[in-house]
Amino acid sequence: MSAAVLDLSTRRIKIYASAYDATARADIDEHAADLANPHAVTKAQVGLANADNTADAAKPVSTAQAAALALKAPLASPALTGVPTAPTAAFGTVSGQLATTQFVQAAVNALDIPDVTGDLAAHLADNDNPHAVTASDVGLGAVDNTADAAKPVSAAQQTAINVASAAAAAAQADIDGHQANTGNPHAVTKAQVGLGNVANLAAADLPVSTATQAALNTKAPLSAATDAAEALADATAAQAAADQAIADAAAAQTDATQALADAATAKAAADAAQADATAALEAIEGVGGTIIGAGGASHPGETPALYGQTKTGPAGAVVPVDPAWVATSAAGSVLRIDAATASDPQTIAPAAPVPLEAGRLYEIRWKVQRVVDPADPLNDSITLGIRWLAADKTGLPGDAGTTIVIDATLVVADGESGGGLRVAAAANPLADVVAPAAARYFRPFIDLYGDSHVTDVIVLGVDDVSAGIGGAPLILPLLDVDPAAAPGAGLMALYGLRNADGSATLRMQAGTDPAPMDIILNVGAGA
Secondary structure, rough: OOOOOOOOOOHHHHEEEEEEEEHHHHHHHHOOOOOOOOOOOOOOOOOOOOOOOOOOOHHOOHHEEEHHHHHHOOOOOOOOOOOOOOOOOOOOOOOOOOOOOHHHHHHHHHHHHOOOHHHHHHHHHHOOOOOOOOOHHHHHOOOOOOOHHHHHOOOOHHHHHHOOOOOOOOHHHHHHHHHHHOOOOOOOOOOOEEEEOOOOOHHHOOOOOHHHHHHHHOOOOOOOOHHHHHHHHHHHHHHHHHHHHHHHHHHHHHHHHHHHHHHHHHHHHHHHHHHHHHHHHHHHHHHOOOOOOOOOOOOOOOHHHHHHHOOOOOOOHEEEEOHHEEEEEOOEEEEEEEHHHOOEEEEEOOOOOEEOOOEEEEEEEEEEEEOOOOOOOOOOOOOEEEEOOOOOOOOOOHHHHHEEEEEOOOHHHOOOEEEEEEEOOOOOOOEEEOOOOOOEEEEEHHHEEHHHHHHHEEEEEEEOHHHHHOOOOOOEOOOOOOOOOOOOOOOOEEEEEOOOOEEEEEEEEOOOOOEEEEEEEEOOOOO
């Protein structure tokens, strides 16, 4: 309806206004009756922008509701916190009702339980077998209650004693029977007693000896009576000589029998002494073999039991080498050290320390060979050293306790490497190394460094070469040297010694020069 229609006529204005009013009213009524949100009002416009269009029955548990529910215990197996309370049932109630602490305490008080704490403590402190445990209860029912000193000889022990006694008696009977046997049990011959040319003839059967016949041939024939008398005298003399020869032979046989008996006794004593010495050596050194030293072992692969991994202490206290290290190479039996299976460094040394004696000369011999090169050959070296030991076989302290002789860098391409040097207890022109004054023993050792090499220890031994020294040195004067310059300046000492390989060495010590000169004489083992 347009209100712009204007008519200057008042009547016409009224007509138009009336018409407009009726139409407008109809429109307003129609609009008011429209319930389909004619103005498109939104939930935000009515202050419900956060509300979800869900029915009450379909609404989920809100966050606030979930938080409130979390503070509540479930009906099934609730885990209550704090101090929950419940009604206390009357004493004697038997039902499914919860029992409060008050109900429980009342029930306990009604039981009148005695106090057994004191009785239990007394029982635990009773060490007088309160349960009457018997020997059978602890598996010793057959054991007699006797002190060690009062125990009788057991049946097994008596049997062993009887067997040993019988064996000893039998052995003694054999010895007594042999000693009483005068029937020449050793079949001694007349040649063995120096009578090989004597004939076993009666006096009447003895022939005229060559010498006697020669003497008779020089005699002139006499009367028959004289000849008979002389023949009788000669026969009597021959009989006497034969009787004396027989007596001498019997005495010689008796002496030979006694000599054989004495020899058997001496041999038995020697065997017993050797057994005692062997047992003593095994007990003292703990290695069951020859002590490393003069004439001792030198090849660890041949006698691994005589070597260990320890530089100090007596033979019985050393850490033994692993028998699995023994291997065979072109050099024979060796100790093959695989560093990957051993600690770093790996030490090889004689099990028995070598005693130092004044005036003796000892030679250390060693030989090694790389089988697999170490990862760092320059730092993973091989060291030959000497550990000096005190009288109790502990190591001397400080730098004086060890002498490093060689620190070598070896690889497989070097092949076998080794050498020798001589050690003495005091200053000696033949010695390469002189022991510290406090040393009473020494032990040579080889240290192998690194954790990736494989190395063969072929030789490590000590020989007493004192016997190879050719007696006292030969002292010769030196020409054109003033003896007054220094004591001994005008003299030269010559020493001769036999080397382990059979060659000989001539050592010259000139004047006061501390460095001797060695000349190797290849004269062989028989020279």
